[in-house]
Amino acid sequence: MSIDKEWGNYEAVNQILPGTKSSLITEAVIQLKDIKKRYGRHQVLNGVNMQVNRGDIYGLIGKNGAGKTTIFKMILGLSEMNGGTVSITGSRNTRELLKNRNKIGFLVGARFYKYLSARENLYYYATVKGIPKREISREIKRVLELVELPDTKKPFKNFSLGMMQRLGIANAILGNPEILILDEPTNGLDPQGIADVRHMIKRFRDEFNMTVIVSSHILGELEHTADRFGIVNEGVVVREITQEDLKDKHQAVEIVIDDLPKARELLSAGGVQILREVEERSSLEDYYFNLITPPKEEMPAETLKKAASDALPEEDAAAPAEREDTPL
């Protein structure tokens, strides 16, 4: 499906959006200018421009392979750029950049020693981060409680996926960093876990004043959490939008259906752009749709709902649906 080309024309949306936290003073904590990255002949990042302001929860949205992780690697210096500049809290040169990286806590892949327990792994990073020795124990206890990970003796290699993810988040918030980068933190989590992580993200910003950048391949997953979004497609941030933009201009719905080919056909006949299809429902027959529709004035929500429900067997259509409400 060639929906990606349409990113430039449509803005994704949801009707149910909580108020956006806005601030009068905007200070860029992370600024990317024209970042380029090539792997061999494959141009992965194609001039990424992006700005994250203090206090933002910034959602980086893009499909698999869009370049989200690569963008994070550039910010963290894990991979060399082929052009462009990264600035963290106003850094002007490499020395300042390196120094300011210590203000970032991040979860990008699971980076732990397999034979060490959660506590031992956190101890290692706490030492690297320069947390004073006498405070380390207390700090580890604090972050483990925040992510609700039991302090077991189990080595990391025996962790479940959910535990790994929680330890990753615990490590990221170690020492209360100014900036938090979370690459698909809900990967592999159950619905309760996903809800927990969203709740945590808000808490990190609201209670601990962190600026959070979080990536996901589904807009729906972050629409209630983030207040600014960068939409990544084919190595470019094609657009930065706020929750207000989402609310005002367009609408998007998520629906669950069972007859995929039929639904595709009927929806496109009804003028509905399918943003994403996700096969991640509870049963094999279920598909999960994220739709992007024409602007509200051209297709009111009512018409959209009707088009969707016309397209779908009555009992399966649930449009528009808020994700948490969708039965799993």
Add this chain to the structure above:
Amino acid sequence: MRRMIHGDLRRIFRKPGYHVFAAILYLWFLFWTIDAEPSENIEHIHDFVNFVGIMLISLPVLLSVYGDELHSGTMQGVIGRGLSRSRLILGKFIDCACLSAPLFFGLYLMIHFKSFLMELVLTPRQYEMLAVYLALRWTKLLIILAITAFFILMGWNMVVGILADFLLIYIMEPVLLAVQEETHIAVLDVSFYGLLDRGYAAIEAGNTAWQLPAAIILYICPVLLLTAVCFRRKELSL
């Protein structure tokens, strides 16, 4: 960098693997030519260090300093926190030095212990020269580890590293010797093997061993520098 070394040493000293290797090293030494003639004793100790000791010390060091990193991605965790890559390389090298030194020192204590057990009396001068010998083997191992680290980090592969380690410990020196004898070009003499051996001879004869700083300056520094330069552009996956 200091903090990373701190964290590394702490986790490695708590790792059973490191201590298991240490135990094997010491036990092996205790049973190494236990029935040797007293007059051959020193030679036997030298042989042990050269053929068994260096290998048994290099393995746990390589596996815990670099091997663990390749499998865990923690190196990226540290770089992402703002440690520059060249400092990381230097830090890891210092890790190696800090982890191998206690094993050599332990070996020195075992020499005392074994001679006590076997009622062998070594002269103070002999003990002194043994200490010098161990210190020089430690230096040799550090050069080998620096070169090995280059291969591990560039190839991002432990097998390559162990292979390089093996070649440098057992194969390289005889090969250089053969080449030197064949061609009369002093390849062995200018290699770190030759420099360190001549350094030892100089100390034994009571002369200044200029070969020692020469070996360090000629080998350790350039290798670390080369590693840092090459590693700067290395793509860190995982």
